[in-house]
Amino acid sequence: VTKLLNQWRQGFTRREALSGFISFLAASPLLHAQRDPWPLDQHRRYLGFDELLTAFDFEPVFRANVPLSIYDVTAHGTDSEFTLKRNRDAF
Structure with missing residues (x-):
């Protein structure tokens, strides 16, 4: 002790x-x-329509206007790269 x-x-x-x-x-x-993975969301400038060239340019606008659960499924897919490609094509 x-x-x-x-x-x-x-x-x-x-x-x-x-x-x-x-x-x-x-x-x-x-x-x-x-x-927060996007800490400056409200301070970022969105591109104008003449500057949006690819689906990746639309992604910040999409994320700001849909619920997070829908964004996660659409942006990250669920099972494989094939699902991710289909989601991006649909978007």
Whole structure:
């Protein structure tokens, strides 16, 4: 018991423990997952009709005007590259 008590007494200081905990949180993938993938959506300029040349140019306009679930299925497909190609052709 005394060995454990001595280890506890010689453990981390509060400052070291807090520093380690903050470092752990900063490196956590959960913190990164909370970030918005399109953080500047409202500040981006959409291209004019004369500048829209391909389906990829229409994608930001499409994303802004449909629900996220519909955008995800259309933009990313569901099963394979074939599905993604069909979705892009349909769009």
